[in-house]
Amino acid sequence: MKQSIVHIALVVRDYDEAIDFYVNKLNFVLIEDTYQPHQDKRWVVVSPPGSAGTTLLLARASKPEQVGFIGNQAGGRVFLFLNTDDFWRDYNDMVAKGIRFISEPKREDYGTVAVFDDLYGNLWDLLQLNADHPIARRIQ
Numbered sequence: 195m196k197q198s199i200v201h202i203a204l205v206v207r208d209y210d211e212a213i214d215f216y217v218n219k220l221n222f223v224l225i226e227d228t229y230q231p232h233q234d235k236r237w238v239v240v241s242p243p244g245s246a247g248t249t250l251l252l253a254r255a256s257k258p259e260q261v262g263f264i265g266n267q268a269g270g271r272v273f274l275f276l277n278t279d280d281f282w283r284d285y286n287d288m289v290a291k292g293i294r295f296i297s298e299p300k301r302e303d304y305g306t307v308a309v310f311d312d313l314y315g316n317l318w319d320l321l322q323l324n325a326d327h328p329i330a331r332r333i334q
Contacts, residue, residue, distance in 0.1 A: 201239065201251040202274070205263050206314065209236050212252045215313040216240045219291045220276075225249060242276060250274075265314030272309060272317045277329075281306040281322035288320070305330075 206212040209227075216222040217240065225239040238252040255261045267273050278284045285299060285308060296317065299308040305323040312318060323330035 199248050201249050203251045203253045204274075204316070205255050205260055205267060206252050207255065207261075207264050209238050209252060209254055211313065213238060213240070216250070216252070219293060219313075220288070222250075265312075265316055267316055270317070272319050274316065275319045275321060278320065278322050281320065285320060 204212075213224060213227070217224050221243050222240040223243055225241050226237060227239075228237045229235075230237055235254060235256060239249045240252060241249040255264055281299070285295075288310065289295065293310050296309040296311060299306060303324075304327050305321050307319050307321040310318050310320055
């Protein structure tokens with residue numbers, strides 16, 4: 195059996211501002227932006243550069259009860275983990291583009307990490323896993 199998680203839905207306020215942030219600030223690639231007239235919504239998918247794994251589906255809040263989850267999908271915990279092959283390259287690029295880091299970079303047993311927030315306040319880890327980390331071996 196072979197299965198995979200294809201998309202993670204990220205609730206956003208506005209498609210275009212979310213695309214701008216992920217593409218222009220985080221260097222993600224816009225994979226798809228298709229209008230779905232029968233539901234009056236867009237199917238917007240972005241992915242980190244060079245990634246062949248899980249993508250983000252930027253899902254505009256379409257009901258009042260969804261609005262409260264924008265920026266707080268994990269109840270204040272780190273929600274998403276962006277692994278990189280060069281922590282300092284990406285950290286410095288993100289700082290130069292105005293990304294706000296909540297914590298200073300630090301070295302942990304598993305690799306180098308710093309927490310940043312996205313345009314809505316969702317917390318992310320930017321990390322570079324050590325080469326011997328079980329996940330790093332899977333994604334190489």
